[in-house]
Amino acid sequence: MERDPAGDEELRRAEIGGGDPDGGGPGIEVVETPDLEEALRDREGKPLPQALPILPLRSTVTYPDTLTPLAVGNPRSVKLVDDVLSGERTLVMVASREPELEEPGPDQLYDVGVAGVVARMIKVPDGTMRVLVQGTQRVRIGEYIAEQPYLVARISELPDVVEPSSELDTLTRNVQNTFSQIIEGIPYLPEELQLAVANVDDPSALCHLIAGAMRISTEEKQELLEEVDVGKRLRRLSEILARELEVVQLGAQIQSQVQSEMEKGQREYFLREQLKAIQQELGEGDERQAEINELRERIEQAALPEHARKAADRELSRLERLPPAAAEYGVIRTYLEWMVELPWSVETEDKLDIEHAREVLDADHYDLEKVKERILEYLAVRKLKPDSPGPILCFVGPPGVGKTSLGRSIARALDRKFQRISVGGVRDEAEIRGHRRTYIGAMPGTVIRALRDAGSRNPVFMIDEIDKMGADFRGDPASAMLEVLDPAQNDSFRDHFLDLEFDLSDVLFIATANFLDPIPPPLQDRMEVIQLSGYTVDEKLHIAKNYLLPRQIEENGLRPSQIEFTDEALIAIGDEYTREAGVRNFERQIGTVCRKIAREAAEGKLDGTAKITPERARELLGPRKFFAEQARRTKDPGVATGLAWTPVGGEVLFVECSAMAGSGKLTITGQLGDVMKESAEAALSWVRGHQSELAPELPEDWFSKHDIHIHVPSGAVPKDGPSAGVAMATALASLVSGRPVANDVAMTGEITLTGQVLPIGGVKEKSLAAQRAGIKRVILPERNKGDVEEIPQHEREELEYLYVNELGEVLEHALHPADQETTARQVGQR
Ligand SMILES: Nc1ncnc2c1ncn2[C@@H]1O[C@H](COP(=O)(O)OP(=O)(O)OP(=O)(O)O)[C@@H](O)[C@H]1O
Ligand SMILES: [Mg+2]
Numbered sequence: 001m002e003r004d005p006a007g008d009e010e011l012r013r014a015e016i017g018g019g020d021p022d023g024g025g026p027g028i029e030v031v032e033t034p035d036l037e038e039a040l041r042d043r044e045g046k047p048l049p050q051a052l053p054i055l056p057l058r059s060t061v062t063y064p065d066t067l068t069p070l071a072v073g074n075p076r077s078v079k080l081v082d083d084v085l086s087g088e089r090t091l092v093m094v095a096s097r098e099p100e101l102e103e104p105g106p107d108q109l110y111d112v113g114v115a116g117v118v119a120r121m122i123k124v125p126d127g128t129m130r131v132l133v134q135g136t137q138r139v140r141i142g143e144y145i146a147e148q149p150y151l152v153a154r155i156s157e158l159p160d161v162v163e164p165s166s167e168l169d170t171l172t173r174n175v176q177n178t179f180s181q182i183i184e185g186i187p188y189l190p191e192e193l194q195l196a197v198a199n200v201d202d203p204s205a206l207c208h209l210i211a212g213a214m215r216i217s218t219e220e221k222q223e224l225l226e227e228v229d230v231g232k233r234l235r236r237l238s239e240i241l242a243r244e245l246e247v248v249q250l251g252a253q254i255q256s257q258v259q260s261e262m263e264k265g266q267r268e269y270f271l272r273e274q275l276k277a278i279q280q281e282l283g284e285g286d287e288r289q290a291e292i293n294e295l296r297e298r299i300e301q302a303a304l305p306e307h308a309r310k311a312a313d314r315e316l317s318r319l320e321r322l323p324p325a326a327a328e329y330g331v332i333r334t335y336l337e338w339m340v341e342l343p344w345s346v347e348t349e350d351k352l353d354i355e356h357a358r359e360v361l362d363a364d365h366y367d368l369e370k371v372k373e374r375i376l377e378y379l380a381v382r383k384l385k386p387d388s389p390g391p392i393l394c395f396v397g398p399p400g401v402g403k404t405s406l407g408r409s410i411a412r413a414l415d416r417k418f419q420r421i422s423v424g425g426v427r428d429e430a431e432i433r434g435h436r437r438t439y440i441g442a443m444p445g446t447v448i449r450a451l452r453d454a455g456s457r458n459p460v461f462m463i464d465e466i467d468k469m470g471a472d473f474r475g476d477p478a479s480a481m482l483e484v485l486d487p488a489q490n491d492s493f494r495d496h497f498l499d500l501e502f503d504l505s506d507v508l509f510i511a512t513a514n515f516l517d518p519i520p521p522p523l524q525d526r527m528e529v530i531q532l533s534g535y536t537v538d539e540k541l542h543i544a545k546n547y548l549l550p551r552q553i554e555e556n557g558l559r560p561s562q563i564e565f566t567d568e569a570l571i572a573i574g575d576e577y578t579r580e581a582g583v584r585n586f587e588r589q590i591g592t593v594c595r596k597i598a599r600e601a602a603e604g605k606l607d608g609t610a611k612i613t614p615e616r617a618r619e620l621l622g623p624r625k626f627f628a629e630q631a632r633r634t635k636d637p638g639v640a641t642g643l644a645w646t647p648v649g650g651e652v653l654f655v656e657c658s659a660m661a662g663s664g665k666l667t668i669t670g671q672l673g674d675v676m677k678e679s680a681e682a683a684l685s686w687v688r689g690h691q692s693e694l695a696p697e698l699p700e701d702w703f704s705k706h707d708i709h710i711h712v713p714s715g716a717v718p719k720d721g722p723s724a725g726v727a728m729a730t731a732l733a734s735l736v737s738g739r740p741v742a743n744d745v746a747m748t749g750e751i752t753l754t755g756q757v758l759p760i761g762g763v764k765e766k767s768l769a770a771q772r773a774g775i776k777r778v779i780l781p782e783r784n785k786g787d788v789e790e791i792p793q794h795e796r797e798e799l800e801y802l803y804v805n806e807l808g809e810v811l812e813h814a815l816h817p818a819d820q821e822t823t824a825r826q827v828g829q830r
Contacts, residue, residue, distance in 0.1 A: 047157075048115055052092045053080045054141065054151035059099040061221035062114045063208035064135045068093070073128035076103055080150040081121060081131055089118050092139055092155060095222055106144045106151065112158065112226045115139045138225065160204045162230045171234040172203045178241040179210055185248035189213060204230045207237050216240060275323065288324050292316065295333070298340040305344055308500050312339050331437060338444060338498065343457045347506070350414050350458075352383035357413035364409040365402055366543045371395070371530055375410060389487030394466070394511040394524075397532030398649040398765065400582020403512040404462060406532075411460035416508065419450040424465030429475030432484070434497035444497040447484055451502070458506035466523065467513035478520045485509055485526050533764045534581025534649040536771060536795050537574065544570045548587040556594040563597050565590075565612040572614035576624035579772075581649025581765060589621060596620045635743070638735035640814065642712075642727030643748040643770055643778070645762030650769030652746060655712055655724060655731040662707030670712035673720025679751065680710050683729035686755050686807060687736060694811075695736040708732070723760035725751035726779065729807050730814050739815040745802075746770045747779035747810060755807035763787035764795075771798055779804055779813055 055070075055077055062068040070093075072081055084091050094113030096104040116133040123129050142154035162168075179197055183189045193213055200206045211224045220240060227233040279288065299312045315332050322329045357379050361372045375393075382390055395403040404420065411418035423446070426432065434445035443449070450461065463485075469477050483489055484504060491505040511527055513519055535543065545567075553560055573593070578585040593612060597620075600606040610616075618624065638658055644651045668680050687694065688703050695702075710728060726749035734741050748766055750758040759781040767788070770778050780788065782803040788796065802813050 048137070048139065048155065049088065049090065051145055051152055051154045052090060052115060052139075053084055054109070054113070054144075054153050055080055055091050055093050056096050056104050056109055056151070057093050058096055059218055061095045061211075061218060061225055062093050062116070062133070062135050063212050063225060064114055064137050065205050065208050066135045066212045067119065068116070068133050068135060068212075070131045070133060071128060072131050074103065076150050078127070078129060081118065081129060083150075085118055085121060090115060090136075091118065091133070092116075092141065092153070093133060093135070094141060095218055099218070105147065106153070109141070109151075110222055110226075111141050112222070113139055113141055114225070115155070138228070158228055160230050161228050162204065165231070168203055168231050168234065171231070171238055172201075172206060175206060175210065175234060175238050175241060178238065178245055182241060182245050182248055185245075185252055188215065203234055207233050210241070211237060214240070214244065216244070272321075291333070292320055295319070295336050295340070299336070302340045302342075303345040304339070308339065308344060311500055312336060315339075331442075335437060335497075338448075338452070341452050342448065342498075342502070343451060343455050344502075346456050347458050348416055348456045350382070350386075350416065352379060352386075352414070354380055354383070357410075360413040361406075361409050364412070364547075365406060366547060367539060368402065368406070368532065371406065371532060374530055375406070379414070389505060390508075391528040392485050392487075392509045392511065392526055394513060394519075394527035394529045395532055396467075396513045396516050396529055398514060398534050398581035400580055400584030400586075401532045401534060402582070403532060404464065407460060407462040407510045407512070410508070410510065414460065414508070417454040417456045417459035418462070419454040419459045420462040420464060421446045421450050422464040423477065423481065424468035425470065426477045427470040429477050429480045430496065432477050432480040434495045436496045437499070442497050444495045445480075447493070447504070448495045448498060448502065451504075451507075457503070458508070460508045460510065463509060463511045465513065466511040467515050467518040478523060482520075482522055482526070485511070485523065487526075534768045535583060536768060537571065538794070540574050540583055540586060541567060541570055543583050544574070544586060544590060548583060548590050552587065552591045552594045556591065556598040558594060558598050558601065561609060562601060562606065563594060563610045563612065565593075565617075566614070569612045569614045569617045573617050573621070576618070576626060577621055579626045581768065593617060593620050635740050637738050637740045638731055640727045640731035640734060640741045641743075641746040641773075641775065642724045643746050643766035644724065645721070645765050650762060650765030650767070652769050652773040652775070653712055653724070653727075655710065655727045657708060657710045657728075657731045657735050659706045659708055659735060661705065664704040665707040667707065667709045668711075669709070672712060675722050676712075676720050676724055679722050679725035680728050682751055682753055683725055683732055684708060684710075685753055686729055686751065687732040690733075690755075691736065694733050695738070698736060702736075708735075721760075722750035722758075723748045723762075725749060726757060726807070726810055729755075730810055733807075733811050734815055737815065739817065741814050742777075742816060744774075744776040745779060745814050746773070746775040746777075747814060749779070749781040749784075749804070749810075751807060757781045757804050757806055757810065759783035764791050767791060767796060767799060771795075776800060777802055777813070779810055781805075 055072075057070070060068075072078055080091065092113045092115050094109050096108055097110060098104060098108045101108055114135040115137055116135040118131055119134045120132040121129055122131075138158040138160075139155040140158050142156060144151060144153040146152040176197055180194055183191070183194050183197075193209075197206065197209060200209055207224065207230070211221055224233055224237060224240075227236060295316060299309070299316065302312075304312055315336055319329065319332045319336065322332070354376055357376060358372070361375065365372070378390065378393065381388065395406060397403055407420070408418050423432070426446075430445065432445045432447055434448060435442035444452075451457065451459070454461070463481070466481070469481065484493060487505065490507075491503045492501040493504045494501050516524065516529060545565075549565060549570075550560070553563060570590075573589050574586050577589045580586070597606065597610045597612075600610070612620075638656060640655045642653045642655050644653045666681065666684055668677050672680075691698065691700075691703065699705075710731070712724070726747045729751055730741060730747060733739075748760055750760055752758065763780065763784050764787065767778060776798075777800045779802045782805050785801075785803055788801050804810050804813070
């Protein structure tokens with residue numbers, strides 16, 4: 001086979017450069033043309049033989065006037081060269097269309113080749129040979145006259161066609177220029193070529209020289225060889241060169257880009273090294289490194305779940321690359337500190353012992369039977385089915401009835417950590433879910449913060465005042481809360497600051513609220529509501545004796561033997577110094593008494609036991625704060641006792657009205673809401689409509705000649721709701737009829753213009769308030785009967801409930817019978 005293997009590049013280059021390949025050596029036979037010059041001169045002018053041996057070339061094309069080194073290994077070709085060397089030394093080199101073929105036949109060979117004289121032959125011991133052939137002229141191959149032992153064909157010369165023109169000159173110059181540009185960008189082209197090309201003036205020879213040196217496709221090389229018109233050939237070559245130049249330039253561009261990237265990287269590395277050295281010099285490097293090492297260690301210890309670990313590692317490596325002075329450094333460090341402090345995998349073990357839980361709950365709270373039962377059931381389910389998410393409890397009730405402290409007890413019973421957050425007044429979603437790290441001073445939201453404080457991923461987590469969450473333009477915290485509380489999605493709670501999912505599904509959430517109504521329905525939906533109501537005087541006494549007192553004695557550093565409260569004293573404290581549904585203030589007042597006694601003890605003035613009687617309590621606590629409401633009641637007509645429901649539990653309220661000469665105006669005062677004002681108007685309309693029955697003796701135009709003033713005093717507490725309608729109508733009826741309202745009766749209910757009495761809410765609270773105020777009879781809408789039945793027997797046995805459907809019945813129960821004399825007198829006054 002014949003080819004121009006890549007390994008022969010050196011050889012070829014040496015030839016072109018005018019050098020000589022090394023010859024000689026053991027086992028190497030070198031055959032040289034005795035006088036190549038002479039042989040070539042011989043050839044010149046003489047016509048070529050009609051037929052010549054054909055030497056196929058593999059993937060190379062040679063040109064006239066070129067010295068081509070060839071490696072000859074195929075036996076057929078070896079024989080050819082051997083024969084040629086012993087004869088005319090002339091052969092024809094022709095390229096093969098199918099370079100893969102070992103021994104191409106006539107069909108696979110191109111029709112145009114180059115005749116040449118073998119200038120030198122070296123036999124290599126392995127039987128192959130290296131041959132150097134001097135190309136002489138272009139020939140067309142005609143008919144093949146032999147194929148064995150090698151190809152022989154008839155040939156005819158194909159001389160150049162040159163038409164000298166200025167275009168040819170220009171083209172020549174152009175090709176020379178382009179090539180000299182290319183040569184710089186292509187490493188395989190030797191520098192000497194530049195000189196050679198510059199020195200060749202003959203356009204045809206120039207073409208051959210360049211085409212032979214360039215690595216372009218065999219097809220293109222052959223195309224250049226076959227083109228006899230030198231002008232056309234030059235143009236074609238010039239096109240090829242232009243394309244190659246573009247490739248070279250593009251390559252150079254890419255190269256320089258890569259280079260500059262690399263240089264940038266190196267520069268950075270270099271600067272960083274310098275920075276390190278400077279930091280070390282300043283003693284900063286160690287500190288910083290120590291900090292990073294510490295963080296790394298803490299990340300290791302924090303046993304982060306995979307997704308968190310990834311994030312932590314990523315941030316740590318960013319931190320390492322930042323100078324401590326960079327603003328981001330602090331941000332990332334804060335972030336990492338949060339990451340490692342969170343209890344990703346810290347868990348306390350639950351103590352699911354129902355008996356034990358019962359004991360703890362009883363030890364902390366008096367009564368609350370229903371609530372405790374529910375909590376124990378809850379724990380029982382947890383015990384039997386530990387991975388069921390379980391409902392979220394929501395304790396609803398007035399302040400101070402033990403909602404928060406029950407949560408604490410549950411945590412104690414379960415042996416879990418306890419955390420409490422208050423979402424009252426929270427309007428910004430970010431408070432719950434945190435701010436993104438891009439904010440200055442960003443922090444995780446309150447949920448994640450509380451978990452960090454808890455130090456375990458399964459604490460009892462109390463969300464206080466869930467009914468007082470707001471919403472504004474900063475987003476809706478309720479929807480964030482929803483995500484926290486929904487067992488279906490809280491296993492992947494995402495805090496904006498962490499920007500990672502945190503599993504809240506093992507947290508035991510308990511929400512608390514004073515009212516159910518303001519809680520958004522979707523939130524209510526996810527919680528199981530447990531109602532706690534206010535305490536009766538009796539219950540408060542119990543709680544005080546068994547829970548509040550021992551605690552306050554201990555907290556104030558007293559010994560139980562140093563102080564003793566009588567029941568009467570406790571009742572007096574509750575009555576005169578507090579007005580509440582729960583026991584928070586009660587406890588505070590008891591605390592105040594204990595503190596004062598503690599001071600006496602500390603001053604050494606206490607000997608024996610301090611006995612607290614009502615008198616002693618009053619002495620210690622100062623002027624009483626609250627008066628029993630009955631005392632303020634008057635026997636005059638125009639005042640009725642209503643029952644209201646406020647955030648501090650039920651309350652007794654008095655509706656007062658009076659009339660004065662005027663033009664039929666209605667004035668309403670006492671911090672009343674719109675709904676309550678409308679009730680007042682409805683009440684007045686009804687009373688006006690029934691004037692003839694209620695006050696037959698009044699002149700018909702009485703109302704148009706009088707202004708009515710309705711006032712609801714007490715406590716500057718804003719009041720609203722329709723449930724005072726009944727009391728207002730009664731007060732007005734009392735006013736016009738002159739019949740006073742019985743002072744042992746209180747009432748509640750909404751009214752319609754036709755005098756129907758509609759049901760209202762908060763029956764239990766109102767009932768307790770009535771009892772506290774010493775009321776004996778409560779007038780209630782018939783349809784609230786069911787609510788009354790739900791109040792434990794002992795909380796209502798002191799009260800008589802009167803159920804009504806319309807205002808007429810109310811007045812029958814409430815108004816004293818008409819006393820002809822007073823009525824006449826009073827009406828006369830009016
Ligand atoms: N049944 C009870 N037995 C013993 N102590 C009680 C009982 N109810 C309430 N307390 C005590 O009353 C105090 C106030 O209770 P707590 O703070 O739990 O009220 P709360 O219902 O959470 O009120 P708020 O709605 O204002 O948050 C606590 O010290 C609590 O121990
Ligand atoms: Mg609370």
